[in-house]
Structure formats: C-alpha cells, structure tokens
Amino acid sequence: MRESLTVFAPQGMLGYGIPERSMRLGMARQPDVIAVDAGSIDPGPHYLGAGTSFTNRRSVRHDLGMILDAAHAHGVPVLIGSAGGAGGDVHLEWLIDIYRDLCRERGYAFRTARISAEIDRSWLKQRLDHGKVTPLDCERALTGADIDAATRIVGQMGFEPFMAAIDAGAQVVIAGRAFDAAMMGAHALMQGFDRGLVVHMGKLLECGGAAAYPRHGSDGLLGIIERDSFTVEPPNPDKVCTIQSVAAHSLYERADPYHMHFPGGAIDLNEARFEQVNPRAVRISGTRYVAADRYTIKLEGAAQVGFRTIAIAGVRDPILIAQLDAYIANIRSRVAERYPDGYQLQVHVYGRDGVMGALEPHKATQSHELGLVFDVIAADPETSAAVLALTRSVALHVSYPGRKGIAGNLAFPFSPSDIQTGPVYAFNIHHLVAVDDPCEAFRMDIFDN
DSSP states (O other), rough: OOOOEEEEEESSSSSSSOOOOEEEEEEETOEEEEEEEEOOOOSSSSHHTTTTSSHHHHHHHHHHHHHHHHHHHHOOOEEEEEEETTSSHHHHHHHHHHHHHHHHHOOOOOOEEEEEOOOOOHHHHHHTTTOOOEEEOOOOOHHHHHHHHHSSSEEEEEEEHHHHHHHTOSSSEEESOOTTTTTHHHHHHTTTTTTTHOOOOOHHTTTGGGSBBBBOOOOOEEEEEEESOOOOEEEEEEOOOHHHHHHHHEEEEEEESSEEETTEEEOTTTOEEEEETTTEEEEEEEEEEEEOOSOOOEEEEEEEEEEEEEEEEOOOOOOHHHTTHHHHHHHHHHHHOOOOSSEEEEEEEETTTTTTTTOOSSSOOOOOOOOEEEEEESSSSHHHHHHHHHHHHHHOOOOOTOOOOOOOBOSSSSSEEEEEEEEEEEEEEEEEEEEESSTTTOOEEEEEO
16 A cells, blocks of 8 residues: 555646646656646636637647646656536537647557536436435525526536546546546545545645745646645745645635535544645645535536627716716616616626625725626527617716716727627526436546547
8 A cells, every 4th residue: 555645736727827847847756647627617607508618729738738748758647627617528528629639649649538527417307306406505496497498517526437437547537527626636545545635635736836825827736645644835946835825725715614515525624734844845634534424416507598798888077976876777767768678787887896796895986987897688699789789878878967078978998899798608507416326427438549
C-alpha cells in the first residue's frame, strides 16, 4: 500500500490558461495523475440548455495540448470532468473532438474512457415514480412535465465512474458533468487513502492555484496526500499557500463552513487542522468523512423560457438620476399601453443596485452617472425585439419633471443599440436522485486513438 500520492491540477478551469513554467515545475514533482475541471454551473443555465461551451475552443485546445504533451512525456494519466462546461453529451463530444484532433496531430495513442453524464428521461421518470427524487435548495417537487421540458438533464457523477474507468485501463478519462473533486481524488481513493482527506484535497485542487497567494491569473496546484494528512503547494515559485489562503478556499462556495455534501456523503471540517509546513506549503489533517444514509446524485436541467433582447445605455443628467424610479415606472406604463402582457421587462441600474437588485442595502446613489440595461424576454424573438425597441424609444424621449433638454435622455455605447441575445434558459431541475449503484446513471465506453 502506497504511503503518498501526488495529484497535479495545472489550472482551475480547462481553457483558462496554464503558465508554461508552472506546468514544467509541476511535472518535475513527478505527479501520479494530472486532473482538471472543465466546467461549472456558475455561468448559468444557458450553456446546458443551448448545448454550447462557455469556454473558448481555441483556448481549450491550447491547454489540453499542454496537458497531453506532459502526460505523454511523463507517462501520467489524465482525468477531466464536466467536459465542455455544462457536461452534457453535446459538450462531451465537443471536447472529445478537440482531444481526437490533438492526438491525431501529435501522434498520441492513449487508451481513453468517455463517460456520459446525460440522464435518460425514462430512467429518471421511473426513479420519480418510486419516490427517489427530492428537491435540492428549493421546495418545488420535480414533475414529469419538468423532465419533458428540459432541453437536457445531467447528473453530477461522483468518484466511482472515474474509478471504473481507471479499472478498465484508461490512461485518459474524459467525463461529462462531475463533482468537482471526483477527478482529483479517484486515484487516491483506489489506493485506500482516507475519503475525508481525499475530498477536502480535491475541493482545493479543483480551482487550481486559487488556494494560493497572490490570486491573479489561472495557475496550478499540487496536492500530496498521505495516510493522515495532505499538503497543498503551488508549483509557481512566485506564489505561496498560507493557512489563511487555504482555509479561506476551504470555505469557498459553502452555505455551511463546517460541512460539504457530495455524492455518497459529506466532509466535516470541525476538527480540521491547518499547519504551515514551510513558507509555501500547508498541511491539512483532521477532516472527517460522514457517510450518507443513501447515495444521491445532483441533477441539473435547463428549459427554454423565451428569447431575450437587450439595450445598454448611460444616463448622466442629475435631474433624471434623482427621480430614476419614477422615470422607469413611466417607461413601463407607456410600454404596457402598447404591449399589456406576454413579456418580461427588467431595467438593471448599474451604479445603484444593478448587482444585488432588491437586496441592495444602500438604496440611494451618489453616482454622477448610471448604466441602464433594458432587458426584455418574450415567447418569440420578434415580440422580444419589438417590446425592447419601444422600451428604448420611450426611455430615450420621454419627458420628466425638470427636464431641460429636448434631445435624448440616454447615451448609447453601441450601434445598433438593440442586441438580440437569442434563446433564454432557466434551471427547471435542481434536485437529488437516489441510486442503488453510483454508476447506474452514467454510461462509459473505452476507445483507443
């Protein structure tokens, strides 16, 4: 049984850039595996619904090329999760296509596992009928209509599908939607390392160098796990891991600072200890694994809700800024005279409450200029564009008390001012499904380049 294992995460997101020096120095530490996260739910439902990637193809190709070069030169396996951003089948095939192209170009022959995370609707309806689906962070129960309405549905796989791929002899594993730490920790779990430590280390590694100071640009992180602890250290000599930086990242994306749930259980950080072992590395111990009563997989589904058109404008008149709410209410009223229903109209006010909206505690603004985003969603693109065009025209020319000018009220930075952004999606599935087998919702195939 091995006493230590080293995982190298060369970046926090495939396509966000890998410093060449960090890659070289990271590989010089002779890691046992290269693992990288390729997606996230953070950019919202559009990419899952539309089947596109929020990462750029050229950038992904560049970074993946660096990873494959290192893997080929050093004989190190590669694990990639949440392919193509949202992790559906179309996203997975997008990344597989880039991968195949690179292998052909460079003459690489890897035994490769492809793992689909897209959920079969019939299977999910059966689980729903048997009471195996529960809401996650919401009170709305899933319905069969929700399943039908979703453009696609993915499940967030845990460690087990990656472990099955490794068992099948895969040198490179490219998977759809996955728990962030799954690809980081699969090899370590197979070597019998403590599950609590493995998950905690994986959650630090999945964001690459974000657990190190200074936090600028995309960079890598090394994780060295031992039987009773693990250590994280940046390969970049210009960066350091400190107790503060690592502990802070341990709280990243947490509703509860002491517990983090994942497929099959949770980790408990109440007894976790952070120790500065040298000026650049931090050792963590004491993280405890707590098994769940049942194994659940997080489901993510997106449904189309309409089409969006926007316009961006600026206002600098202090008389108008002082009565902006009444001005916006007047715009809504005048637009409603022509279009009484069948659309959603939002006016985002940047410089006042554009970020937090109604949750903004500072209700007044002292800004001398404000940015307005007029946002219309309707059932079809023609209605969306028509309502936005009227909104923009009214906003530009409507009068208000104390108005001194007779020209337009707004400054538009772009021509054309009206921008059709296309289909709009919303998350309509954010639930947990209980499974009997951690791999049953996912499909794997093995191929050789």
